[in-house]
Each structure stands twice: as C-alpha cells, then as structure tokens.
Amino acid sequence: MVAHSHHKPEKRKVKKVSSNPRKRQKQERKRLNPLIPCPIARKAWNDRKSVALNFRNIGLVFNLNKIKPNRYKPRDESSDKRKRPVRNKSKALQRYEEAINQANEKEGEDFKIKISRAEIDFSKAMIAEYGDDYEAMSRDTRNYFQETPNQLQARFKKYYRYKDTPQAQKRVRLTGAVPKVHHARNKKKKEEAKHKKMRLKIKRIVRKKK
Known part of the structure; x- marks a missing residue:
C-alpha cells in the first residue's frame, strides 16, 4: 500500500494589484515619478532608464564601492604616469552647481552686520x-x-x-x-x-x- 503525502504544494507569490483604478493610477505615478528633492535632478530624470543609468547621466555615482580604491591591490607605477581622461560634467550637474553657487552668493548678501x-x-x-x-x-x-x-x-x-x-x-x-x-x-x-x-x-x- 502506497502512503499518500498530505503536504500541499507551495503557491507561487503573486504581486497584489489593487482593483481600485484610482489606487492603481497612484501606484503607477509613484513608480514613474520617484521622490527626488532636487528639482534639477528630477527634471533630468528619465523613467525609461534604470536608476544607475540615470545617476550616470546626471553625473553622480550609483555604487560607491566601484570607486573605492582596493588597499590590497599592488600599485602599478606605470598607470600613474598615464593621464586619465577628464570626465565632462553633465548639464544637469552644472546647473545644480550653479544653483548652489547662486544660493551661497544670496546668503552672503542677506547677511547683515548690526550697526547703528x-x-x-x-x-x-x-x-x-x-x-x-x-x-x-x-x-x-x-x-x-x-x-x-x-x-x-x-x-x-x-x-x-x-x-x-x-x-x-x-x-x-x-x-x-x-x-x-x-x-x-x-x-x-x-x-x-x-x-x-x-x-x-x-x-x-x-x-x-x-
């Protein structure tokens, strides 16, 4: 006589989709328009591209581990002599830096010395x-x-x-x-x-x- 197992097969997890059309629309907007506090970066953001690619286009680094030097890696003296190509700043990053400089200048103008x-x-x-x-x-x-x-x-x-x-x-x-x-x-x-x-x-x- 063969013993039958009563163990039920695990159900595949399915992402729940709201039946409410307004809620679905809100979720879709949230996916396409991530919360980015910087207006310049938000304007340059492309929803069709990945986060890493968007960071690269703006002029930022997505994964900091990639730029962290390896302390155990032997240093190649010949590589130091070669000139590395200068990476051009993106327009979005340039606008961001200009906005910061203008804000700093305005802050200096707004600063007043109290004197009668x-x-x-x-x-x-x-x-x-x-x-x-x-x-x-x-x-x-x-x-x-x-x-x-x-x-x-x-x-x-x-x-x-x-x-x-x-x-x-x-x-x-x-x-x-x-x-x-x-x-x-x-x-x-x-x-x-x-x-x-x-x-x-x-x-x-x-x-x-x-």
Whole structure:
C-alpha cells in the first residue's frame, strides 16, 4: 500500500494589484515619478532608464564601492604616469552647481552686520582724527560710555567689517551721499564763534544802557 503525502504544494507569490483604478493610477505615478528633492535632478530624470543609468547621466555615482580604491591591490607605477581622461560634467550637474553657487552668493548678501547710524558716525570721526590711537580715543569727550581702548578697538573692528560690505554701499546709495563727519576741531571752532557772538551782543547791550 502506497502512503499518500498530505503536504500541499507551495503557491507561487503573486504581486497584489489593487482593483481600485484610482489606487492603481497612484501606484503607477509613484513608480514613474520617484521622490527626488532636487528639482534639477528630477527634471533630468528619465523613467525609461534604470536608476544607475540615470545617476550616470546626471553625473553622480550609483555604487560607491566601484570607486573605492582596493588597499590590497599592488600599485602599478606605470598607470600613474598615464593621464586619465577628464570626465565632462553633465548639464544637469552644472546647473545644480550653479544653483548652489547662486544660493551661497544670496546668503552672503542677506547677511547683515548690526550697526547703528550713530556707531558709524562715531567710528568715522574717531578714526579720521586719531587713526589707531585708541588711548587718545578713550580720553575724548565724545566717548560718552567711557569705553576702554580695548573696547573701542573691538567696536571699530565691527565698523571695518561693515564698510566693505554691499550693505554699506546700499546705505550710501539710499542716502545719496556719505554723511559728513564732524571733527572735534570743527566743533571747537563753532563753539568759539558762538561765544564770540554772545560777547559782542552783551557789549552792545551794555553800551545802550549807558
């Protein structure tokens, strides 16, 4: 008598396909339009080609192990002497690099140094009169906050960083011209002229009373 096996044959796994037409359409779109965050790479992507071939066309490497050098492989000195052909960058990679450079330039323009109009005028006046003599600056009557020479030097470092930026050029264009710097000597002359006028006025009043 032959014993019959009750073991059932394994069924072949079949990929489930949704009966819902909308769901099938969504799955098809997802297959044809992979989620690629970079807009330039997404535009250059070809759905009819493999992932590795798409990477090669964009200028990227799909398998990093292929470019990793073998540390145990003996080095051939003659191969070093031969010049390897320079691989041209793809247009998609060039556009990607240009977009990054433009973003970096814009980021540099958007960066602004926080400095007030009063700080700019004060820094210009002190530098025009004393140069880099911070000791003399600290004794000036316009040093209202009684800053030390080291504090003044740190303040003017910020001004030097500011004056060569596009931010400073933009402020000059908006105001129309560079603001005038009032030096201590000019201020002293104005005060002397004012006192002189007052003395003459007092003398006239005294003469009239006599």
